[in-house]
Amino acid sequence: MHDIATIRANPEDFDTAIARRALEPVASRILALDTQRREALTKVQEAQGRRNEASKAIGQAMGQGDKDKAEALKAEVAEIKAAMPRWEEAERKAASELEDLLAALPNAPASDVPAGEDEADNVEIARWSTPRTFDFAAQEHADIGPALGMDFETGAAISGARFTFLRGGMARLHRALGQFMLDQQTGQNGYTECAPPVLVRDEALFGTGQLPKFAEDQFKTTDGRWLIPTAEVSLTNAVRDQIIDTARLPMRLTALTPCFRSEAGAAGRDTRGFIRQHQFEKVELVSIVRPEDSEAEHERMTEAAEGILQALNLPYRKMLLCAGDMGFTARKTFDLEVWLPGQSAYREISSCSNTGDFQARRMNARFKPEGEKKTVFVHTLNGSGLAVGRTLVAVLENYQNADGSVDVPDVLAPYMGGVTRLEPAA
Structure with missing residues (x-):
């Protein structure tokens, strides 16, 4: 607001x-x-x-x-x-x-956000690592996934389009990725693990900016609650209508939750495969900070997301979004785009945004600076650390072998019970 x-x-x-x-x-x-x-x-x-x-x-x-x-x-x-x-x-x-x-009005862009209308005007800031050179034709995850336990047909039969049923080693690899991310964000990056509700009221979605403008992108229950599109909603609203003790700032919260999106605004996009699902899991990062700390916190949060990609040895690039491509509540956003060899393209895997006091005003979340009588709105930030499904896609495509098998990244070994490779079904 x-x-x-x-x-x-x-x-x-x-x-x-x-x-x-x-x-x-x-x-x-x-x-x-x-x-x-x-x-x-x-x-x-x-x-x-x-x-x-x-x-x-x-x-x-x-x-x-x-x-x-x-x-x-x-x-x-x-x-x-x-x-x-x-x-x-x-x-x-x-x-x-x-x-x-x-x-109904979006946040105003920060002064250093580039002008532009859409993703074509985003600015590349940096790249990490060089994409692997294959001695065979790299395939997309949707082609190699089914033989490894990525069952699109059963998911669609049960729930319809944009749902997937994971089996066996594929399900375990998906779980391993989420657990690894959560352990990394809590153990190394100082985020506090949370287990928040995934059903929320209208005012929670209003606070983080999904309502009223983007109601069609959400799933609503028969009793008037909403399924969260991201744990950002639950985590950020944890300070709703509060005057926060300055000693508690910065607050850094994380959660691994299922997320639900109707994808009403994405008709016809990524209809094949596991990239754009109605139900998916994500490790979300949320920071509540003093206004003077938010720019540095934005860099810190983005680095926390980058650390996951680096640990998995997945090549990526860091993008500064232009004004026309940012989300509704953002004043500045960095996207991380992972290399997908099957598509020969970089695709978004994390979006880290500084919303300034925009969400805080909608939530009435404040703090009282030391020595002052008046309260001040906090600044809120959110980011993916990372989207689990899209990371699974990136692992499948970057670690694939000519015989259709997929190697398990070394950092996931403690989570895989000795499994080092997913083998296609005979």
Whole structure:
């Protein structure tokens, strides 16, 4: 959510900022609604004050035997009571329209975010490792996966498109990846492991920016709850409506959870294989920090995600997203794209974003700096550390052999019970 005081002070700057998101100027509309709300609220407050004064004066007039004055005051009070609902409704209407307008606007990009419309305008920051050279034609995971236990047909038969049934060594490798990531983020990177709910209320999704604009991308239960699209929702909302003790900052939280996305906005994309599923697992990273620490925390979080790829020896590149390709709540985002030899392309495997105080304002999450009386909104950050399914895809494609088998990365040995290679079924 945007700060209305900042918009009042710098409407032109605000319009310039959101123009980088390809949005039309909106500050004048915001300020008009804000003026309507404030004027209506002033009238309500003035009417309440006058009503209280007149009511008190009625008693005084009655005590002095001045019935005419008392009756005149009663008539005035009645007139005020009759008029107040109109002003109260005007204030509610303007406030509601203002809130809806602000809630629908994405975060403003940071000053160092490059201009651009889509992924074609993203900027490569760095690359790590050189893709492996194969002495055979590398295959995509969707081709080698079925013989190893990646059962697309059974998943579709049970649940429909974009669901997969993993069996045997494939299921174990998937579990090993998630456990390895979680151990790495907690043991080496200082994140606190959490086991949060995967069903949340409307206000939780509003707080992290999925509602109201992206409702169609979510799965909703019959009792009005929502399945989380990412553990970011549960972890970030852990500080909702709180004034956090400064000594607790920075807070670094992580969780390995199932995630659920309808993929309504991705029709026709990655329909084949395991890359874009309705149900998947992900290790999520969330940081709650002081405003002055968020830029450094963003780099730290991204490095924590990179560490998983490096430990698995998976080549990747780091991208700085342009303004037009960032998520709704982000002010700056780094994507990590892993090399998939079967596709001969880099594909996103992690997205690490600094949202500034955008989510904190929606959640009313604050802290009180030492020596100050006023509270300040925290900054929140989130990132994948990593998406387990996409990492499984990357391992299958980068560690494949000519006979259809797949070697298990060395760092996963403690999680695989002695299994060092997945062999295709006879």
